[in-house]
Every structure is written in structure tokens, then in C-alpha cells.
Amino acid sequence: MTLASTLAAASGPPEPGPGSFLLPPAFSIGGWEVNKPEIFLTLSAVIAFGLVYAMARKSAVVPSRLQFAGELVYDFVRNGIARDNIGSKDYAKYVPYLFSVFLFVLINNFYGVFPGIQFPSMSKFAFPVALALVTWLIYNIAGIAQHGVFGYLKHQTVPAGAKGPILIALVPLEFLSNIIVRPFTLALRLFATMFAGHLLILLFSLGAAYLVTDYANSAVGIPAGILSFVIGIGVSFLDMLIMFLQAYVFTLLTAMYIGTAISDEH
Template identity: 65%
Template sequence: MTLASITFAGSESPPSPGPADFDLPAVFHIGEFGVTKPMLLVVLSGFLIVGLFARLARPAAVVPGRGQFAGELVYGFVRNGIARENIGSHDFMKFVPYLFTIFLFVLVNNFYGLVPFIQFPSMSHIGYPIAIAVMSWIVYNGAGIAKKGFVGYLKHETVPAGMKGPILLLLVPLEFLSNILLRPITLTLRLFATMFAGHLLLILFSLGGEYLLLHSENALRYPAGIVSILLAIAISFLEILIMFLQAYVFTLLSSMYIGEALADEH
């Protein structure tokens, strides 16, 4: 039983959170085109990231201050902890700008979900995870084709090393499906579903607690409402970790796919 399904004596049921809460109305229109809150947040994230790191990098001191040190720490985390580890020391540098951008873009748009008066993770709209997943798909496939040629790359991705004979009739389609077709789908769904579900839980417990405390006439409204609000706070702290992990995992998997595309053996 969900909170939305409970009927309280002497009052109507509380609001029922659902997918409709993510279908936000247009903030303003440009002709017939409606500009929504998630669109504005995505654009804002670009200005925030560029502005922040331009400001942090401006001193360019040999002995960095706190701001420059923080920026270098994030860059070093992506450069050495993700790109170098998964792509290899020979080829990783050319992909660091892309991976660094993707990490920050996903991270900022996830953290919007916990910023007061914004409180909406852009990645809970599936169009944005789809777009960056397709970008990663193009990058790692393009890198593999550039190194091995189209036919060589296709063979690399679909024919496991050392496998011969009739078993390839089964393995080649499966490898093609897994390595070429399904990766952008799994990248998309992992990020989207996590952000969607987390935000939906926050809506559920926040609205449920507010309804119980202020509008319900049930005898248990106060203890139940307090518990609901406390759960919303606890989920918010958990979401901080999850939002970071989703940005990390998306970037990590993108780097792993690039590394695999460039590897000499499948």
C-alpha cells in the first residue's frame, strides 16, 4: 500500500505523485515552442560549469590556492582515476576533455534535484540521458573505427578472441547486440531510472508528510507525518551519494567502452 492509496477519515486522499509530476509546463514560449524548466537547467549547467572552472583556473599558480586545488582535484580524478585507468596511458589524454565534460554535466544536472527552489534533476527527463548516451556511443565506436577500420572494428566487437567454428553463429549476433546496440540503452536507463525513482520518492514522502501534518484528520497524523518528513530528509542525504555515483558510473562506463574499442584484443 502506498501513501497515496490511504484514505483518511474526514478528509480527501493526499496528492498522488507520479510521472505527471515530471511533465512540467513551459516557463515561456518562443513562438509556438515552449521552453521548460529542464531545458533552462541544462543550459544553466553549461554556464555554471564553464564559469566556475574558468574562475578556478584563472590564477594558474604553481602553488594552487583552495579553489584551484579543488578544480585540479576534480580534473585529476577524471583524468587519472577514470580515463587513464580504463583507456590506457597511450591514448587516454585525447578523451579526457570529453569524459571530464560528461562527468561534470551529469553531476550538476543530478544535483539540481537537491537545490532549494530548483529541486528537479534534469536527468530524470529521459531525453537528456539518451542524448549523452548516444554521444558516448558515437565517441567509442568512432574511436574504434578510426583505429581498426570499419570491418576490423566490427570483427573486434563481435568475434571473441580464440573462438572458431559453428559457435560463432550464436556468439556473433549476441556480441553485436550487447556491444553495439544495447550499450547506449543501458547507459540511458541506468541514469534515467535512478534519477526518476529518487525524485519520485522525495515527492512522495515530502508531500505525504506535509499532507499528514497540515491537512489530515487521522489520529496518527502527527507521528506518521514526522516519520514521512524524516524519511524525506534521509533520502535527500542518500540521493547526494547516488547522484555522484551515477555521474561517476556513466563516465566510468563510457571510458571502459572507449578502452575496449581501442584494445588490441576483444
């Protein structure tokens, strides 16, 4: 939905909502419509691969700026997320996935402030859900490999030290919490923040345009429009921080779930 079409169709102030996220198809192949978020998602994988390849292609003892930046991000994920939450014994084999998912989510989030795109891919619920399901598979498979099927179910549903009739209530709750609900809460957290952030930016941007164009002759129209625009810029900077934090939180929770699944105690 473009700004011009929104303003033209509105009989009053523009009202951004869920319809603002329904982007038109970019093109179609044999009746299959390819929309912009799908293109952004594919592009982000290419960008992530290109960045990592460029950072590692000419690795040296004295790193270039690009190599230094890549090593900084990798070290942050490797030691600050993976090792701290999975443990020094088993963390290494999960670092490639954690590093990939961090970069992938970060790039898709930052599309929301990238000129010409300005649409965070993770504001489409299907994308966070797909990532969360991959995480769900990884930590459950890791837990089963570590403890066996029945041992893993006991590990995830029976808290250490819990005995007696209380288990009748605890086991179903722990099963729902640790096995069923986790991927949905993981996906919902990422989706909701990206959705809300983009909606706020739309609100202040469209509001600024509406005030300046429709109330230009009013004493408060242009000043209010400028103020709305400035607030929109401030929200964009705040949203950039949230975009980074959500990529971090998604990766952190993934590492925590893996660490919990393979740990010796619940």
C-alpha cells in the first residue's frame, strides 16, 4: 500500500492497520504469485551468505575492518550466547545455526528501516513461525539424542525433586510449556514487535503527510505534520534498537532451549 493510494482512498485521516501489511504481488510465474516479503526473505539469505563470505574470504592474523566486524559478531554469538547458555562441552556444534539465525533475523528486521523497502519481513507471522519450528525441531532432537525419547519426556515434564500427587498437575503443564507452547511464544514475540514497530512508523508518517497536504492552510497543520514526522524518525531509531534486541532475544532463547534440552537436570 503506497502513501498516495492510502491518502487518495481515505475520507479522513489515514488509518494504518493489518491491511497495510498486505503488499501486492511483485510478479507471478505460471499463476503462482510471488510477493515482496518472499523476495526479501530470499534476498536476506543471499545477503547473509555474501557478508560472511566477504568477511572470511581474506582472513588474516591482522584483520581488515570487515573481518574484524564479522569476528566481533561471531564471537558475540559464540561466546555471549551459545557457550553461556548451552555449556562449554556441547555448544560448538550449535554455533553455526545460532550465528545463521541471528544474522538472518537481524537482516529481515532491518528491512523495516531500509530506504526503498521499509517492511520488516518478520512482521509476516508465517516467517517467525517457520523459524520457531526449526528451533523446536533442533532442541527436541538434541534432547532426544541426549536422553532418549522417554528420558527426554521425563526430563522436560518432571521437575527435579517433584514427587507424589503434585505430578498429576505438573506433568501436563510442563509438557504444554516446554514441548507445545514454546515455538508459538518464540514466534509471537518476534512477530508482534516487528508488526507494532512498523505500524507506529506508518502511523506517524501517514499522519504527517495527511496534516501537511490536507491542512496546509490551517495554523496547526504544517507544524503538527512536521512534529509527527520528527516523532516518526524518533520511533524509527527506537525501532532499530528493538530490531537488534529481537534478533538477540530469538537467538538467546534458542540457545537456552537447546541448553535446557540437553542438560542433566530439569
